[in-house]
Amino acid sequence: MKAEALSAAETERLLAREATMISAARPYMAALSRAAGSDRHAAMLGDARGLVLDVVGDRESVHGPEAVPGPGALLAEELGGANGIGTPLAERGYAELVGPEHFIGGFHAFTCQGAPLHDPSGAIVGVISTSVRRLDASARLREILLCAANGIEAELLRARLEEDVRRVLAGSNEALARLRDDVIQSFAAARVRLDVAARRAALGGPSYTLALVAEAQRGIDRFRASARLWRDLASDEVGAPTGIALDGTVREVADLLRTEAATARVELALGGVEPVRIVADGRTVLRDVFAACVSAIDAAAGGGTVHVWTRPDRAGARGVVGVETEPALGVAGAAPRVARLSYPLERQGE
Amino acid sequence: MTAETARTGPDRGARRRVVVVDDDEDIRSSIAAALEAEDWEVVEAPSGAAALAILDGLERAVVLTDYRMPDMDGARLGAEIRARHDDAFRLVLMTAARDVEALAARHGFALYLGKPFGVEDLLAVLEQAVRDEQ
Numbered sequence: 001m002k003a004e005a006l007s008a009a010e011t012e013r014l015l016a017r018e019a020t021m022i023s024a025a026r027p028y029m030a031a032l033s034r035a036a037g038s039d040r041h042a043a044m045l046g047d048a049r050g051l052v053l054d055v056v057g058d059r060e061s062v063h064g065p066e067a068v069p070g071p072g073a074l075l076a077e078e079l080g081g082a083n084g085i086g087t088p089l090a091e092r093g094y095a096e097l098v099g100p101e102h103f104i105g106g107f108h109a110f111t112c113q114g115a116p117l118h119d120p121s122g123a124i125v126g127v128i129s130t131s132v133r134r135l136d137a138s139a140r141l142r143e144i145l146l147c148a149a150n151g152i153e154a155e156l157l158r159a160r161l162e163e164d165v166r167r168v169l170a171g172s173n174e175a176l177a178r179l180r181d182d183v184i185q186s187f188a189a190a191r192v193r194l195d196v197a198a199r200r201a202a203l204g205g206p207s208y209t210l211a212l213v214a215e216a217q218r219g220i221d222r223f224r225a226s227a228r229l230w231r232d233l234a235s236d237e238v239g240a241p242t243g244i245a246l247d248g249t250v251r252e253v254a255d256l257l258r259t260e261a262a263t264a265r266v267e268l269a270l271g272g273v274e275p276v277r278i279v280a281d282g283r284t285v286l287r288d289v290f291a292a293c294v295s296a297i298d299a300a301a302g303g304g305t306v307h308v309w310t311r312p313d314r315a316g317a318r319g320v321v322g323v324e325t326e327p328a329l330g331v332a333g334a335a336p337r338v339a340r341l342s343y344p345l346e347r348q349g350e
Numbered sequence: 351m352t353a354e355t356a357r358t359g360p361d362r363g364a365r366r367r368v369v370v371v372d373d374d375e376d377i378r379s380s381i382a383a384a385l386e387a388e389d390w391e392v393v394e395a396p397s398g399a400a401a402l403a404i405l406d407g408l409e410r411a412v413v414l415t416d417y418r419m420p421d422m423d424g425a426r427l428g429a430e431i432r433a434r435h436d437d438a439f440r441l442v443l444m445t446a447a448r449d450v451e452a453l454a455a456r457h458g459f460a461l462y463l464g465k466p467f468g469v470e471d472l473l474a475v476l477e478q479a480v481r482d483e484q
Contacts, residue, residue: 215380265420
């Protein structure tokens with residue numbers, strides 16, 4: 001199959017530059033390849049311009065005389081016409097091309113499905129596609145492809161957490177470093193499930209495969225949400241005050257600290273969390289609530305309880321978070337204590 | 351061993367057996383789905399204490415344990431197993447910690463898995479554990 005391509009030296013530089021994405025995508029490319037089973041196929045990874053970065057597939061499709069374009073080939077739609085790499089980039093979303101819908105003649109026996117990849121800020125950084133040499137496209141391959149795309153995006157987010165955690169550890173914030181491990185944990189089950197789904201897809205059993213993919217997708221969504229919170233906690237940025245739900249922040253922090261509390265043998269109780277809207281910088285509030293809860297968990301370690309509540313103050317001017325520590329019975333020198341954080345209430349019409 | 355703490359497949363004689371110890375049900379069930387498809391017998395334990403009770407009734411198994419768990423962490427569980435059963439069980443540590451290799455070495459685990467991992471990684475480390483056992 002013919003496509004325009006970079007020189008060998010340019011390709012080498014491209015692959016070095018995109019090493020993080022190639023490495024993040026490798027297990028998902030392997031899963032896509034496995035899911036295609038015995039059909040001739042190729043899973044391809046491209047960068048944001050449509051340059052091929054990696055190809056995994058059967059020997060004939062990757063190395064045969066009619067092999068799919070390899071690393072360095074340019075498959076941007078404006079040059080390569082409609083194809084599984086260029087079209088999802090041009091359309092900024094999932095695309096499927098069946099047989100002659102492809103511009104490149106060599107793809108006419110293939111069904112190609114592709115989806116763009118986004119970095120943690122939402123910018124398109126690449127594309128993943130699967131090409132299978134059959135014209136009846138499989139819905140389960142589509143679901144696995146979309147889940148794999150989300151998995152790669154989650155891996156890119158995980159790589160970003162690795163960078164953040166170095167800064168956090170430099171500041172001796174061990175609680176936040178431990179929390180990063182808990183956030184990663186939420187991703188682990190999703191990764192295994194997607195792998196199992198890919199193996200099952202090759203053997204048939206579509207309903208179980210799709211159920212596994214859906215479970216994996218939910219795990220990836222949970223990971224992305226908690227990773228986003230973790231990055232806000234690790235950040236020292238301060239934004240402009242906006243209206244936020246204080247009770248929502250408290251619930252998010254409590255959810256993130258579930259394992260931390262269980263490991264310290266502390267019951268984290270959310271009695272009396274009332275809906276309260278405040279005006280403040282969301283990240284600052286998140287960090288304040290997190291720090292108060294971590295300190296309370298430390299003080300209650302070994303069998304104590306931490307009660308967290310939210311309510312407006314008596315004057316109706318501020319929203320208050322209370323973090324009450326009830327140490328374990330029999331701990332020498334430990335006494336109950338209350339930490340309060342307060343922020344201006346949001347006025348109607350603000 | 352109760353239905354809540356353990357899930358075993360049908361008895362197929364010499365099937366390879368793994369005890370998966372993790373307080374996260376999602377992790378246990380995903381690993382069970384992966385390994386049962388590869389003809390492993392999987393016994394799930396939600397805590398170190400449950401794992402110790404299960405191991406008292408077994409002769410051979412690979413123990414795949416999480417590190418960060420309430421009540422008893424993976425390091426303490428490993429030490430307890432060695433104290434009670436010598437080297438009867440092969441131990442594998444799994445953790446999302448960044449320094450997995452150092453953590454495993456510090457607590458006497460020759461085999462380890464960094465989370466997240468794929469099915470290939472999981473099978474490779476368990477096969478290694480079985481080879482070491484023989």
